[in-house]
Amino acid sequence: xxxxxxxxxxxxxxxxxxxxxxxxxxxxxxxxxxxxxxxxxxxxxxxxxxxxxxxxxxxxxxxxxxxxxxxxxxxxxxxxxxxxxxxxxxxxxxxxxxxxxxxxxxxxxxxxxxxxxxxxxxxxxxxxxxxxxxxxxxxxxxxxxxxxxxxxxxxxxxxxxxxxxxxxxxxxxxxxxxxxxxxxxxxxxxxxxxxxxxxxxxxxxxxxxxxxxxxxxxxxxxxxxxxxxxxxxxxxxxxxxxxxxxxxxxxxxxxxxxxxxxxxxxxxxxxxxxxxxxxxxxxxxxxxxxxxxxxxxxxxxxxxxxxxxxxxxxxxxxxxxxxxxxxxxxxxxxxxxxxxxxxxxxxxxxxxxxxxxxxxxxxxxxxxxxxxxxxxxxxxxxxxxxxxxxxxxxxxxxxxxxxxxxxxxxxxxxxxxxxxxxxxxxxxxxxxxxxxxxxxxxxxxxxxxxxxxxxx
Amino acid sequence: xxxxxxxxxxxxxxxxxxxxxxxxxxxxxxxxxxxxxxxxxxxxxxxxxxxxxxxxxxxxxxxxxxxxxxxxxxxxxxxxxxxxxxxxxxxxxxxxxxxxxxxxxxxxxxxxxxxxxxxxxxxxxxxxxxxxxxxxxxxxxxxxxxxxxxxxxxxxxxxxxxxxxxxxxxxxxxxxxxxxxxxxxxxxxxxxxxxxxxxxxxxxxxxxxxxxxxxxxxxxxxxxxxxxxxxxxxxxxxxxxxxxxxxxxxxxxxxxxxxxxxxxxxxxxxxxxxxxxxxxxxxxxxxxxxxxxxxxxxxxxxxxxxxxxxxxxxxxxxxxxxxxxxxxxxxxxxxxxxxxxxxxxxxxxxxxxxxxxxxxxxxxxxxxxxxxxxxxxxxxxxxxxxxxxxxxxxxxxxxxxxxxxxxxxxxxxxxxxxxxxxxxxxxxxxxxxxxxxxxxxxxxxxxxxxxxxxxx
Numbered sequence: 001x002x003x004x005x006x007x008x009x010x011x012x013x014x015x016x017x018x019x020x021x022x023x024x025x026x027x028x029x030x031x032x033x034x035x036x037x038x039x040x041x042x043x044x045x046x047x048x049x050x051x052x053x054x055x056x057x058x059x060x061x062x063x064x065x066x067x068x069x070x071x072x073x074x075x076x077x078x079x080x081x082x083x084x085x086x087x088x089x090x091x092x093x094x095x096x097x098x099x100x101x102x103x104x105x106x107x108x109x110x111x112x113x114x115x116x117x118x119x120x121x122x123x124x125x126x127x128x129x130x131x132x133x134x135x136x137x138x139x140x141x142x143x144x145x146x147x148x149x150x151x152x153x154x155x156x157x158x159x160x161x162x163x164x165x166x167x168x169x170x171x172x173x174x175x176x177x178x179x180x181x182x183x184x185x186x187x188x189x190x191x192x193x194x195x196x197x198x199x200x201x202x203x204x205x206x207x208x209x210x211x212x213x214x215x216x217x218x219x220x221x222x223x224x225x226x227x228x229x230x231x232x233x234x235x236x237x238x239x240x241x242x243x244x245x246x247x248x249x250x251x252x253x254x255x256x257x258x259x260x261x262x263x264x265x266x267x268x269x270x271x272x273x274x275x276x277x278x279x280x281x282x283x284x285x286x287x288x289x290x291x292x293x294x295x296x297x298x299x300x301x302x303x304x305x306x307x308x309x310x311x312x313x314x315x316x317x318x319x320x321x322x323x324x325x326x327x328x329x330x331x332x333x334x335x336x337x338x339x340x341x342x343x344x345x346x347x348x349x350x351x352x353x354x355x356x357x358x359x360x361x362x363x364x365x366x367x368x369x370x371x372x373x374x375x376x377x378x379x380x381x382x383x384x385x386x387x388x389x390x391x392x393x394x395x396x397x398x399x400x401x402x403x404x405x406x407x408x409x410x411x412x413x414x415x416x417x418x419x420x421x422x423x424x425x426x427x428x429x430x431x432x433x434x435x436x437x438x439x440x441x442x443x444x445x446x447x448x449x450x451x452x453x454x455x456x
Numbered sequence: 457x458x459x460x461x462x463x464x465x466x467x468x469x470x471x472x473x474x475x476x477x478x479x480x481x482x483x484x485x486x487x488x489x490x491x492x493x494x495x496x497x498x499x500x501x502x503x504x505x506x507x508x509x510x511x512x513x514x515x516x517x518x519x520x521x522x523x524x525x526x527x528x529x530x531x532x533x534x535x536x537x538x539x540x541x542x543x544x545x546x547x548x549x550x551x552x553x554x555x556x557x558x559x560x561x562x563x564x565x566x567x568x569x570x571x572x573x574x575x576x577x578x579x580x581x582x583x584x585x586x587x588x589x590x591x592x593x594x595x596x597x598x599x600x601x602x603x604x605x606x607x608x609x610x611x612x613x614x615x616x617x618x619x620x621x622x623x624x625x626x627x628x629x630x631x632x633x634x635x636x637x638x639x640x641x642x643x644x645x646x647x648x649x650x651x652x653x654x655x656x657x658x659x660x661x662x663x664x665x666x667x668x669x670x671x672x673x674x675x676x677x678x679x680x681x682x683x684x685x686x687x688x689x690x691x692x693x694x695x696x697x698x699x700x701x702x703x704x705x706x707x708x709x710x711x712x713x714x715x716x717x718x719x720x721x722x723x724x725x726x727x728x729x730x731x732x733x734x735x736x737x738x739x740x741x742x743x744x745x746x747x748x749x750x751x752x753x754x755x756x757x758x759x760x761x762x763x764x765x766x767x768x769x770x771x772x773x774x775x776x777x778x779x780x781x782x783x784x785x786x787x788x789x790x791x792x793x794x795x796x797x798x799x800x801x802x803x804x805x806x807x808x809x810x811x812x813x814x815x816x817x818x819x820x821x822x823x824x825x826x827x828x829x830x831x832x833x834x835x836x837x838x839x840x841x842x843x844x845x846x847x848x849x850x851x852x853x854x855x856x857x858x859x860x861x862x863x864x865x866x867x868x869x870x871x872x873x874x875x876x877x878x879x880x881x882x883x884x885x886x887x888x889x890x891x892x893x894x895x896x897x898x899x900x901x902x903x904x905x906x907x908x909x910x911x912x
Contacts, residue, residue, distance in 0.1 A: 044828070044888065046886070046887060047829070047888050050889075055830060062828060305893045306886035306895070306898075310881065328881075329883045331883070332885050333885060333887070334885035334890050336887070336890075343885050370503060372500070373506060373511070402861070404885060405861070405862065405885060405891070407885045408862070408865040409864040413868050415882060416874070418868075425782060426867070426871060427762075427785045427788040427867055427871065429788050429799050429801070429860060429861060429863050430502070430762035430788075431502060431789070431791050431860075432500065432503050434797075434860055435861070437502070437761045438762075442766075
């Protein structure tokens with residue numbers, strides 16, 4: 001008998017799950033229906049800042065696959081602008097609202113994938129709903145913001161929040177010729193970096209002409225006729241034509257919680273490593289779930305397309321009667337702001353202490369190529385290691401061109417519980433165009449190993 | 457009582473050993489004397505092609521540290537143009553020839569580091585000693601070749617051998633405006649790559665205007681008045697103004713062998729993991745030793761500055777009464793030819809079969825950045841895995857900008873005996889400027905894992 005799979009959310013996690021399920025179960029065995037409340041499927045949310053910057057010219061370029069393609073090539077039915085408003089686990093039904101028609105209906109399922117994504121944090125402040133204030137969570141947000149900039153007349157913008165999105169949007173706005181101020185509650189942008197490395201990012205941002213207001217919070221927005229006029233913080237008032245909210249996101253798990261699915265302390269839906277929820281036949285994947293941090297061994301919710309894709313794939317393989325597991329994360333991430341690249345993996349110093357580790361840390365400065373080779377650029381590499389054992393707990397990189405992606409090597413060393421002493425022997429690629437004879441990772445490992453030796 | 461350390465060879469391995477020994481033992485405890493037969497210490501041999509290309513302008517830029525600096529900062533006595541001509545292990549003495557003065561003397565030692573490097577393979581062919589035929593092993597070779605090109609009148613060059621040096625010298629000569637032909641005995645350049653990946657390198661070379669004569673050997677050189685006129689191969693005769701020999705190197709272990717030190721089947725001096733030779737107090741490091749290949753579990757001799765530095769460091773730490781080990785290699789290497797980057801690690805398909813593995817291999821094409829991001833370039837990634845277990849045995853990359861250094865991540869996965877199934881879950885850095893949402897490594901791991909699954 002044909003089973004029906006309903007997928008809630010048609011972006012990375014949902015569509016990966018649907019595609020993998022289809023790979024393993026034909027249309028006669030599994031009917032697949034996807035409901036997506038937005039206008040697009042399978043797009044790159046991480047590409048939105050580059051659309052706004054006009055580095056990517058058309059929103060369509062960010063869309064990997066359109067609904068028609070899912071339908072014709074994979075026999076996956078996708079309904080855009082359809083929001084799932086409730087899940088009835090007893091009756092195995094979801095309630096659906098057609099956002100265009102305004103009508104509602106119910107749809108039964110045998111298998112369900114919850115891939116509802118994340119919701120941007122939107123502070124409840126006076127004026128926050130004024131025209132001119134933008135979140136950037138879904139592609140529609142990015143398109144709206146891009147159109148606003150294209151219309152002209154945006155001279156001054158304020159970015160609220162100094163995380164990945166805040167940084168990338170600040171870069172985008174600078175590239176669009178806008179004067180940018182960034183308000184960040186913490187003492188540095190990129191709070192996922194340690195303060196010393198975050199300080200380097202602050203320097204880079206200032207050198208681009210971005211004004212940083214650190215240690216400040218937004219208290220409200222001044223508006224006139226529903227239009228933004230100014231941003232008010234704990235320390236100042238700034239006239240602004242545009243505000244971008246980059247205060248992070250939280251798992252969009254309310255629908256799941258209301259249905260009775262288990263939701264964790266992070267706010268993410270709880271799954272096992274096969275991406276099964278607490279209810280049989282109900283799966284969850286992507287930004288709406290909480291996952292396992294392999295170093296801290298704690299649950300964590302990280303909204304990132306790469307995890308969403310992998311988790312969706314795992315859910316799809318398993319509900320397709322294969323076997324796959326999602327092994328957790330080590331918190332690897334990268335971004336750039338103009339010529340400065342930023343990357344991190346594992347735990348920062350404070351995170352490591354909070355997780356109960358005693359730590360040592362080293363920072364080394366080196367070059368991305370042999371010092372004599374044209375294009376050799378500076379990079380700083382920080383390693384956070386467990387005192388005595390010398391086990392790598394985390395790494396951070398801030399540097400120029402070709403710096404950030406080197407974090408992958410450190411992420412894999414971390415993944416495999418390597419010590420810095422072990423890492424001093426690693427066989428990394430050496431050639432003058434790619435690395436000094438002592439690779440930056442080896443230099444950092446050596447220095448960290450010496451530090452560990454000195455303290456034991 | 458002060459011990460005396462004699463170091464034979466003042467390049468990467470020898471000077472690393474001397475420096476590390478000094479870090480741990482002061483001048484009152486250890487007297488350090490280095491004999492180097494060339495004109496330079498501690499230079500980047502891997503930088504020679506870039507000096508020839510005039511990408512690096514001055515030979516001095518390749519010299520990391522000069523003898524005066526070793527003397528004044530580290531109390532390490534370095535004698536340039538002094539060749540060690542024999543080692544007397546019974547009397548603990550070396551015989552030294554002063555190449556400038558022509559005189560000889562003997563020098564006692566308590567500890568000895570043999571760091572005699574490698575010798576280029578120079579075929580015994582008619583005319584091979586003619587003016588215009590260059591090896592490129594030591595910096596003096598590179599300087600001589602650079603001067604020849606600077607003098608002008610070099611229109612046609614033949615590079616003999618299609619390995620790393622041959623490739624890099626071909627690139628250098630093209631950059632100097634010379635018409636280049638390359639003669640390679642095998643069916644492809646870069647025999648350290650599998651044929652499919654080597655074929656991509658051949659295509660890249662041809663597109664630069666380099667003529668490839670594959671499956672041919674040089675049988676002799678035509679000369680007139682001691683000057684090169686033409687190169688004769690098994691298939692043709694080519695007029696040439698210049699020849700570069702890039703036929704590889706072999707460990708320079710004759711001195712050690714004559715002294716009675718154990719030399720392995722690879723021709724390299726045998727050491728343990730602390731870099732001790734078969735005789736107490738005698739250490740060896742760098743291109744003159746054989747090391748352990750962690751995947752094939754066989755001895756291998758690889759001439760590469762990064763290994764030389766590490767091995768020298770290990771020898772120096774141990775003879776400085778510390779403790780360090782060299783863990784072996786996985787054969788990681790990278791190079792580029794103009795815009796095409798090449799990298800490999802572990803075993804190729806044929807090497808893996810020869811080492812007794814049954815293998816599967818996959819090749820995937822992907823982009824270095826998100827497909828929609830400016831600068832996204834093509835790269836091919838090949839994984840060689842053990843059949844059934846899915847353990848990664850080797851990887852090869854041929855691609856455009858920012859492709860090669862990604863091999864490090866694969867080298868570390870290999871180092872840690874990861875399976876491709878494990879690798880599908882790796883937490884690698886994703887952001888549109890650095891990677892597609894499925895990193896090329898993850899795509900390759902997925903495809904390889906599916907292949908392994910299909911065959912078991």
